[in-house]
Amino acid sequence: MQWVNFGFYCGFGHGSPNDADLFLRLANKGPAESELRRQVFNLFRNPSYELLEITAWPQVYGDNMNQPLTDARQFLALTPTLYQFLSAWAHGNFISDWNANAPAPPDKIEGYPLQEQPDTLEKAALHFCTGGPFHPGCEITWIARNPSLYRAPFRIRPRAATQPEPDYGDMLTPDVANDEAGPLFGSGPGALTRWMALPWQTDSASCRAGYQPEYSPFLPTFWPARVPNHVMAETEYEKVINPKLPREGRLLAFDRRSSWPRFLRGAYIDQINQMIDDFGKMGIIERRPGVEDDDAFPSVMYVETGVGFKTEVPFDNNTVIGPTEKVKHRRRLQT
Helix, strand or coil: CCCCCHHHHHHHCCCCCCCHHHHHHHCCCCHHHHHHHHHHHHHECCCCCCCCCCCCECCEECCCCCCCCCCCCCECCCCHHHHHHHHHHHCCCCCCCCCCCCCCCCCCHHHCCHHHHHHHHHHHHHCCCCCCCCCCCCCCCHHHHCHHHEEECCEECECCCCCCCCCCCCCCCHHHHCCCCCCCCCECCCCCHHHCCCCCHHHHCCCCCCCECCCECCCCECCCCCCCCEECCHHHHHHHCCCCCCHHHHHHHHHCCEECCCCCCCCHHHHHHHHHHHHHHCCEEEEEECCCCCCCCCCEEEEEECCCCCCCCCCCCCCCCCHHHHHHHHHHHHC
């Protein structure tokens, strides 16, 4: 998250107050760290929350997101099961097995035992999904919560070639959608993506971070793991890893995050249409070697690469959606 959202970088990124070094204390189940565990637990949003808690963790929008705020329950929360696990941890009921010196996992699939490779491939595909705001957009939407979609854990129920999908008429009602003969009891090509934004590239230009500049232009965020908000540009990365440059300049380069949609221009409608045409030119986030001999920098970095736009623009262009664009975004969600 620190590589795709500047707010998360400030709060949880390398060298931040919540950096991984804190895990050593959080893994201590003794009374010395009980108050720290309690305070961390209280930072998380209770899944049954009814009041608006913008600053509670996780600072990510959920299904019911809208602007202006229409419902307190528009933020992501842990599932009740995970929240119960977190509560047990806060009370010291856990196995302290954190090992900061554990060897890194293999970085190639061939490095895993053969019997672990299928599950490892699944984890790799799911690892960078937000997996919470099942909102029509560019990930998967509300159908992911419907058990009838699956034949087994993580296994989509396929539609047999001998059972073509029926015509559901001009309007698909919830009763029909959830019926055993409905569209969620068998999936074929395109059966999952048809529930998302059409075309999905428009939501990749729409669902960004902030929306509440009086609080923060960076948090809460929407789908940063799938639609980056702020990234380390390749030009900044080259400065960071260059030991011949002054260290102060390298630190400034590391702290600079460029707006991922900075190349989009014009009003809201212009930008979503440009995203349809130019999505292939947008940068992708690639794992790169970091800096090994200086604790101020991590040993692994995720860098924006493959940008297809020829003309560079200011790094902070399109960091925040303006008031006019927010109104249009709200109206689009309402319709």
